[in-house]
Ligand SMILES: NC(=O)C1=CN([C@@H]2O[C@H](COP(=O)(O)OP(=O)(O)OC[C@H]3O[C@@H](n4cnc5c(N)ncnc54)[C@H](O)[C@@H]3O)[C@@H](O)[C@H]2O)C=CC1
């Protein structure tokens with residue numbers, strides 16, 4: 001029996017997760033919940049998705065001439081697992097509805113850790129989601145930091161990580177936030193929340209993060225400094241990273257030097273919605289000095305959490321182990337590892 005999924009919130013994240021669910025052999029997308037009768041609703045219907053709406057929006061959908069399949073509450077009753085991809089804080093409000101119907105719910109990084117029983121990144125702590133009713137997938141930055149931190153911790157042991165995050169100011173489709181003509185050290189008093197968020201996944205990790213907000217929309221960029229528990233050569237790191245799941249290695253030798261090159265790469269890879277699900281690490285950025293290793297990685301904020309949502313569904317609603325789940329997810333989404 002396929003796992004029945006409902007996606008509540010069909011924006012940057014929700015639309016991508018819904019599309020990914022439809023590619024899973026063991027899942028059925030029962031429908032998506034949307035508040036606005038717009039082009040996204042029309043394209044969702046053309047892709048065979050059912051639409052569920054808030055009860056107080058019937059008139060606006062009728063006026064738009066878009067036929068719907070029921071109310072959000074109906075969707076919640078029909079599914080096994082809810083993916084809540086609503087704006088920050090709305091998930092918390094929706095959680096009462098999910099609890100009332102006894103549904104398992106997976107939230108996103110904008111929700112606070114106190115709302116959930118676990119924060120899960122599949123490569124790191126997939127099993128922590130077992131038997132849980134309310135979990136979250138951390139934000140894009142935390143997901144990327146957790147993956148690369150886990151790699152270093154598992155392979156060599158980590159004494160300290162210091163990471164600087166250059167955060168995109170807005171998503172390409174954002175009309176409200178727009179990009180700003182300045183660079184903002186945000187928060188102005190470090191550390192940023194990311195280190196604490198990574199510790200909801202990788203407990204006790206000694207990580208300190210700062211963040212700057214920059215005028216771009218394509219991706220975030222991380223500058224990562226890791227003090228390992230032993231000396232490791234650049235070559236060893238590069239060889240090991242080449243085998244690491246969900247780490248894509250790129251190089252200036254291939255003409256990839258900027259986040260817009262990575263964005264363009266996603267198009268040449270034929271990725272839906274320009275999705276880059278992987279941490280994108282520059283080969284040339286990897287540098288080793290004794291126990292210290294440095295590297296730079298780009299993070300496609302709109303897509304990196306998509307495979308994590310798919311694996312989180314199996315972690316809470318199937319008996320599949322982490323490796324089997326990630327193998328299916330990576331195969332169906334065309335996720336690569338190593339040098340492109
Ligand atoms: N945009 C990004 O770069 C990333 C966002 N996230 C997190 O994912 C979550 C969703 O963020 P986005 O997709 O960017 O937001 P978004 O604003 O693009 O999409 C949210 C969607 O939910 C809809 N919505 C609002 N209230 C609703 C309700 N009560 N019921 C159903 N739908 C409702 C909105 O109309 C919108 O279509 C947030 O927690 C955010 O922090 C995580 C990683 C990256």
Ligand SMILES: O=C(OP(=O)(O)O)[C@H](O)COP(=O)(O)O
Nearest residue numbers: 109139140141142167169194301
């Ligand atoms: O940057 C992000 O998460 P973060 O707050 O963990 O850095 C996500 O892309 C969400 O960012 P937003 O809160 O600007 O939509």
